[in-house]
Amino acid sequence: MAPDRLLRYLQIKVHHLIQDHDWDSIHVVGSYDRQAVISAHEKTGKLFNFERPTADIQGRALIVKAFPGADYVHHYALIIATYLAMMGKAVDTVTYALPDPAVSREAVKRLTLDLDGDLVIVGWGLAHLAPPDGVWNHGHGYAWQRTEVHGRRVVYLGFLHSIWGDVAGRVVTRLAELGARDVVYVGKVGALNPDIEPNTRLATGNTSLVGGSVVTWPDFFGDFATAQPGVHTGVHVTSPSILLENRDWLTEHAEHAFVDPEIGPMGVAARDAGIDFGYLHVISNNLARHYPADLSNERHSDVVRRRTVLIRQIQDVIANRLAARPI
Template sequence: MLGAQESASRNLHISTSEHLHKDTVPFLRRQRLQLAMSSMGSPVLDIATPATHTMGLFLQPYVVKHVHPDIQHHQKITQIIITGSPQRYAQLSDTCIDSLRPTVSWIDSHTIHLNCFPSRSLMLHYASVVATYLSLFRRDSGIVHLRPLDSDHTVRLIRESNLQAIGKIDLAIIGNVNNLTGLEGLTDHWYGFDRSEFSIFRWQKFTSRKHQAVAVIGCLEQLWGDTGGHILRALCTQLNVKCVIYIAKCGSLSEEYTSNGWIATGTKAFLKGEVIQWSCPLEPVIDMSKDMSKKVARGPIVTVPTPLCETRDWLSEWASKATWVDCEVGFIAKAAVELGVQFGFLVVVSDNLWHPEGQNLSNEDSPTVISARKVLYDQMTKILNSLLLRLDAS
């Protein structure tokens, strides 16, 4: 099976000898950086602190895992520029799905570029992560700068990628597809190793019992934020897809749902002030029996730019409006509704914002979490196999 276990592929694991100064926490404050990007207006980046963020003391280990070692170990850096720069995918034939993370280019002895996949959402996320890290370790978060990104850059890259090589399909299953090992029709043989400049996708394509063309599609890069919506639009315009199912993870805004004990789904999303509602093809399948609905919970989801904006004040505001929080579903749902594509999501509840202790985003590579998630992915696979049969019969 292509792809390492989800826990290994979702995070950049970094060890560091640095520790928070004993006087850091009292002096930390919630800062706001005005970041000028010509194609994005002037977005505001929240720099999280343990005193105000829902992760509390788990904020530091979460952030450290996602900051490049060069930034951590070189104290004399005076400028960190977040850029959108695709990697040389033709050289990455053995790379796992969802395993690529930003790289660093040294411009001079004091300046580095943090090269992200060219997605505005992802670049904002990493700018927030790096700035939060610097603030936590009493370094100057003001040295983080975002390089302007053309609003169509991601669209062009996806359009020119190897996605079109998949051919026409009826159903696409996208996202954390590494773990769907029991899906009917799935094998150990993946496609997409064409060594082209933008061969960023890996897939398996098969025909279901009633001649539905199905593709299970993974991306080498993080499918983050607005990228999800761009991919759905490409699936529709290039591959004529009729239905898309997204597999990933989310946080719970309800105290009821424990970390790594539930699968979340829904038919309503909040995105940048918009409310998006749709009819989900998974609903009839989940309602078929208690066995299908086991460990599945439904509710509205709010899509945010980064987990670092999830402060305690934010949680108090949103807990009465939404059950789940993530960074992609709203974008994908919006594109699906606009294009008339059926859409559904099945996502692991990775953390509970009310209860950061125990299993959370800072320790999701632990054997306990991996074992718990396998149970949930097996249940997702059972639901998807039933969906295939239902779509076959329609």
């Protein structure tokens, strides 16, 4: 990403207290605390994924509280450090402490749904995927809506906060514990093939490179999604932060297809829990070639229009897969 676009990406993520003031120290921890100072840069007008890490002022120190996932705490500390570096400020003021896995598990266990073999669709674009006249029921940091598609019970599940990286895997584990039979993740993914223009195609698959090892999982879609026009497939790469995806990283992974933080952990969790998992994502940006659309200008009207078309395609593919699959 070009420096000006990277800075724009960081500015919409970094807490306003960091952008507006200098601190002797900034410490990022895993804690979901909406009673702390909420960032003025949180998005408005969204149902889901609008909450950003909050902050506590302790004299000249700032404690930044991110949802307790190891990948998210690390990623947000990188966001802050990169922003400060680009602003010519000291980076060594930034430290972070990864949350204890038990804390991460307990945070995700706040998710309580009564599931019995349901398909759970989780992620992005749910306001367009779910029935427009449906009612969203709210829990602790999440909301859900039930419906039926071709005789199959379906639950749409969205989170107010980010379920970044390993947190997404824990969500799948939790959904399996609650009785889900299948989980589909709808989101956005980065392309590593330079020929794919952002916001024109969908991505799917059942294989990811996680921590240097190739993992596969039972795919909800089977071969169905890959047979649809405009759907690209290949080996996905799990990366905890876009800020680690530099030119050397790209060279190392050039033969792979996509990258994001969640798909790999979710697939592993589904495999281990004995349920099916599938992803069907909008290809939102391209790491291998510069295109006008990237992660810094996602609210542009042309980007929104193109993604609306792709969301409708995702909706159709899921419905047709359910129609073709035995209950």
